[in-house]
Amino acid sequence: MAAAGGKTYSFKVVLLGEGCVGKTSLVLRYCENKFNDKHITTLQASFLTKKLNITGKRVNLAIWDTAGQERFHALGPIYYRDSNGAILVYDVTDEDSFQKVKNWVKELRKMLGNEICLCIVGNKIDLEKDRHVSVEEAEGYAESVGAKHYHTSAKLNKGIEELFLDLCKRMMETAQAEERSRGNGASHTSTARRGVQIVDDESQAAMPAGGCCSSG
């Protein structure tokens, strides 16, 4: 469901991570440029969309927030089905949340293979002095699983634009590679299902009445 008609890409990105790591702040900051704003205009921060223009191509980004509580963990597959990218957020001051990210990565790779672009995000770098997850460890791990690592602070609005822009570019590359491998005109057949034509009026309409028997 990547490229829909011409040059517009539609991507679905899921946000995964434990509760309280700042998933919601991250996406609110990105889409609305707000943090802990008293003046709330957005009703919800669980489904947000953003339109981008990257190197002349239009990109529609749909960001799906997921419930981070442990008891909803088993529901993950329902959420990340058909997604093009996943943002795995942890809190740099919370070792546990990093472990959760590792679990998610394992699961995603197992279920979706390498189709999905993974971003591991260490949030809350404004609390650098309380850091419990070392930069080397996190970046090393990300590389070992083929994910990219980012440091962000939703509070100070650091690193967030870069994160999403980078992710979009990678998703576009993946989509383009997929199109190429499927040959030309892939954008149309990308969502095509095994196509047995069922409704075919034309065959009847195009057949002239008694055409097969008429001579000359």
Add this chain to the structure above:
Amino acid sequence: MDSRGERRGFSLQQSDLMCKKGCGFYGNAVWQGFCSRCWRQETQCSQAKQIEDDRALAERLQREEEAAYASSRQEEHPPPQSSRTHSVPIVKRLFTSAPKTPARTDAGAPQTPLSRSTSLGRQPSADRDHVTQHFIDFLKPFQRPGYDIFKQCHAFVENIAHKKVAVRGEDFSDSVQDFYQNISENLQTNFKGSPDVMDEVERYVMGRLYEQLFCPDHTDDEKKDLVIQKRIRALHWVSIEMLCVPVDEQIPKVSDSVERAITDLIDLDSRKVPREKLACVTRCSKHIMTAIQGSKKAAASADDFLPTLVYIVLRANPPRLHSNIQYITRYSNPSRLMSGEDGYYFTNLCCAVAFIEKLDAQSLNLSHEDFQLYMSGASSPSGPKAASSGHSSQNGFREERRAAEPQRDTDLIEWSDGQELSVLGLLEEPPAHTHTSDTFTIDSDNIGGDSLPPPLQPQKFTG
């Protein structure tokens, strides 16, 4: 003696009161002297005749149109493109004359969800005619391409309806999805991919095929519906605190939103088109968001939303939930389901249902023993005590439901297996009498209360 004298005062004979058909029941002037049963038969006959007439008219028009089309081809043997000029008046004629089939006003009038769901089986053809009519009206401005679309959709509907499509096990979802794919490719070239047309196509096709495709006989959808319904009923004791729902129902505005969310979720079952069903889910979700925002004074995140949705599903216990989810998954326009807001909220609903199905002691932070006790109905968590009985409406409503729930449960389990519509009616029926929260708490402590004598009836003392 007195009564006899009074009888003479009426000029009516006993026989005048009886049904005109002589079936032995009493008749009623409202039903033109028939009894209710005979009246229904009469009206059904006349309705069926009306529908038959309409169909005959439509078929005649179709034949005329085809004949005219064929003759215009025979005369000149033009290539299909150039025949367009000739066929336009014919198309126009079909499109303009078709509306002359009497548009039934009753089918067009907005019906309440309740009457809709109960009359599902009763007037399908009137509804269908209306759907067709609407579709034709919509496509009329598009002239020739619009007519082509209509023909294509009509043929598809007929094929499915008469099961001409060869599929394994009567599962038409692939056929329908392939059809959507074909149509959308067609629209891309002829209509520049206008989403409106696609929506109308879905509305027409699914409006016509709803009876056949919703909760079909060959699946176990119906059984699963009942399983979920029983499961939700068995979970009636789950409280807002156990789920950690960030909603404060003491705030009137919030509880109002909660009620609206519940109503919208129940409304899901009364819609016929997948898109409209999805819209119900989205409306429900929006109300939930409002409720959360009203309680927390912050934008609602998924961490807040999903538990609240679970709570709403538990409270609403929407009829035929499984069937509805299956129907949407199978027959919705895929682009709507995969992306966009509707898709997101629908996914959350699926998650909530999956959660409810698998819910255990751990997911409610309860001990295993407590969970078993509550599930078996042997005990119930100490609910809001008498102190909260002052907060009338919303708490009262909850208590009432809880108190009424177990009784309804046993009734249904013994009786049901299959009677979906009656179950519906029962669910939507308000509980006959209200329990105050006091009686509820007293009763709940009374384990084994079955052996007690029936409760005392209040007695009136005059004087």
